Amino acid sequence: MHHQIIMKGVIYFLPVLWVSVNCARILGIFRVPFLSHQVVYQPIWKELSLKGHQITIVTTHPLNEPELTNLTEIDVSEAVSAALKTTSIPEIMSKDVPLHSKIHKLFQTHYKIAEAVLSHPRFIEIYNTTNVSYDLVLAEGTTSPILYAVAAKFKVPLVGINSFGAWTGLLSAMGTPHSTSLYSETWSTFRHPMTFSERLRNTLHYIWTRYYLNFEALPKCDQIARKYLGNDLPYIQDIQKNMSLLLQMTNPILYEPRPNVPTVISMEQMHIKPVKPLPKDIKQFLDKAKTGAVYFSLGSNVKSVDIPKKLRKMLIEAFAELPYKILWKFEDDYLPGRPKNVFIRKWMPQQDVLAHPNVRVFVTQCGLQSVEEAISRRVPMVGIPFIADQSRNVIRLSEEGAAIALDHRTVTKEEFKNAIIEVINNPKYRKNVRRLAEIWVDHPLPSLNRTIWWIEYVIRHKGTRHLRSPTVDVSWFKYLLIDVILVLLFCISLILFVLYKTLRFILTRIDIEKKLKQI
Template sequence: MIMKDIVCFMPVLWASVSCARILGIFHIPSFSHQLVYQAIWKQLSLRGHQVMAVTTHPLQDPELTNLTEIDMGEVISTAINQTSIPEIMSKEVPLLSLVHNLFQVQYKIAEAVLSDKRFIDVYNATDAGFDLILAEACTLPTLYAVAAKFKVPFIGISSYGVWAGVHYAMGNPHPTSLYSEMWSTFRYPMAFSERLRNTFYYIWTRYYLNFEALPKCDQIARKYLGNDLPYIQDIEKNMSLLLLTTNPILYEPRPNVPTVISMEQMHIKPVKPLPKDLKQFLDSAKEGAVYFSLGSNVKSINIPEKLRKLLIEAFAELPYKVLWKFEDDNLPGKPKNVFIGKWIPQQDVLAHPNVKVFVTQCGLQSIEEAISRGVPMVGMPFIADQTRNIRRLSEEGAAIGLDHTTVTKEEFKNAIIEVISNPKYKENVKRLADIWVDHPLPSLNRTIWWIEYVIRHKGTKHLRSPTADVSWFEYLLVDVILVLLLAISLVIFVLYKTVKFILTRICGGAKIKQN
């Protein structure tokens, strides 16, 4: 207890804050994304705060004595067991359908979390007394309502960027001529047709949010948390801070409001020794090794059989050894140069000097790990933001992108050989790594500073942008434009009437004189 008090009140370089009670709600069942949040709630716990984390992937670290974790993994998996995330977020799914699908999943997850007895006991406890809520910032704000019930500030956190609706709520500038949805393939500079489609999407999201999604979120929140709550959109607009895992490489620079803070490479850890079998395999790869993984959402075991056979044939013909994250004990037709594993310590594997290329689905966390370890990539995007990610990496000369639906064996082999044999890819990855981490403070320290800033000042009303309170009608100056158009029309009308009157008098007078 004495040691905890020392940690809690120990002065640090940036500021100190008394012990706070923090509730974190991290509800999206994706291991790679939860890794980002784990780093945050672990560090808050180590700094002496009393932390309760509602998560799908608990740390289960007995040394973190002031950390309580509620494991929602099974509850949420059961709630969405008929939903395949790779299917509903596939790059082949139209954007409007993708967003609609995500909303439907979010409704189910929110209901599952709020109806869980363990969590009910938390948000109904009269002595809970939390000082801050950390909530995963996804497509819908339903679970932000917990902060309104406790009447405390809350911070939104995302393990990548956020969709346009969150930018609207924060008052963050989002002109459709410059910025598209993070799941869209449009990038600046956009062609006219892209700007036109992006504008239609903007109009649709405004309609869908205000008339369908937000009313549904509000209904779910009131069902479990009571009717004594502000409207859910008003709750979201009062977000004290928005922490985003963005970076200047994959995301276009934008003029964020003061309460939007970028963080990156939160989950990167020091290199640890590899398991003996992996070490022996990679040490023996004198010609180099290829590491292949499709992450935690898109699993190799679930890819189409045609693609799997193509990969097997291509790997068999390569002069390199291949380490493949494959979620089964048996890979039919496995070549002799391929080593499979259900689970691979990815960051440590990428740090091995013999790993020359990372064949990846291009999820943000995987990219961060590859960049931090200096490994160039061959990207095959499947879902969400992965298409945009590999496009940017290709433009930066750090990767080669392939379409898994059309790629041939020769294209796949040639891409791997090109990335390994051409030193420009390795050099460009190192260049990006230097840019990515060049900050005054390490990302985790900076993130914790901002979280404790919110605790110290009980919110960030003094940093709130006025754009968060302006309606779209006023923000786009629709009323001003209508008044100007009306004024111009009136002037034109008066001029028309005046000229007509003058001409009538002149013409009429001339006619009388002639007669």
């Protein structure tokens, strides 16, 4: 009887023990105040919560799902919005802004965001508490590493995450090789293969980036981190270099394949969801589009209501002359001069709209998340890029035959109409989108499963020191073999000098002997 009681206790206790060992406390910090970024991260913290981990998330876009009982969300949207009141991200990231100016202004913006987050009362309670410990910090990367310092304060592994391909400064910190003849900056429009001029400019930009990071940006980041988290921290660059894992949204279509280190992991289509029924009015409108429908949206950062009046006038006139239904995400209740074939709404369930069989083309700014949604729903595109990586994306898509690229600064009504008609009527565009869709998701594991596995891998092994690239710990002087090259040059010079002296000695002796014979 006593034995049976013990066995029952063990059977009852084992699942509890298993949960306690396998469930971790995770702190996530997602500070960029744009839905297009946050929708990439939301499935990750939701899945971690569903797997039993205790999750605390600092975010500008909380899920607010009561059934996630072990998820605590701290909404910092108001604080971040107040900090960015006089800052326009579309202006900073405009394709008209030089690349070095973009990076400088991005850092200035992230200084403001980091201070807004670190001074938030609820977050102060978290990083100043002494009775709660964490097993992992999951932090959004982008450009500034300031908030990585929270992981150092808690003395736990750090996992960085990006909603697009990481920029050069972050990849270099991870030890990923970066050849300026092959790889350009995330926000650059240099094509592959680059011309001599592009390689020269790319190299100069890389040199400037290293200078700017080491002598301006990182010292400022370190100063802000210490202001809030205390002076008992490693230097911010060392914290970044000790990152256990970097998760980034890349794919073999928009990004050139590169030799990443083992701790740089690719994700894709994280936010793609199963198709849901459309709202009744949108469904009715699209059902009637027997000749096809055009879906037009510039995403969440560039709003149609804010585009130049000249461009808006051209769009309205072009849409009026097209024989298709037009579904337009327009952030106002009223569109002056709206044609009869145009349906407007402030917000659209974009993934479900693109899944409708009558949607034949997506006119888009070509942000990464919009491109992923179009590809997943097999809809070809007409790309009109405005900011950030959008120009790069549409160039690659047009090279793949899945889109036509237009410039919003110079496009005419006829060019715009012809691009839409060409994409709708030429089957090659839809065929190429289907081809890309098959390549994009052909992995051993779905992206979310793969991402969660790697996060839990870091927790299980308390970091990834065993996967750390040796390039992280070597100086640029040694990495580029400058010392070896100098020694080799010295040896070659010494050999040449000895040969020169020897030859000169021999010639001198010959000349002396000739003179002696003449005497």
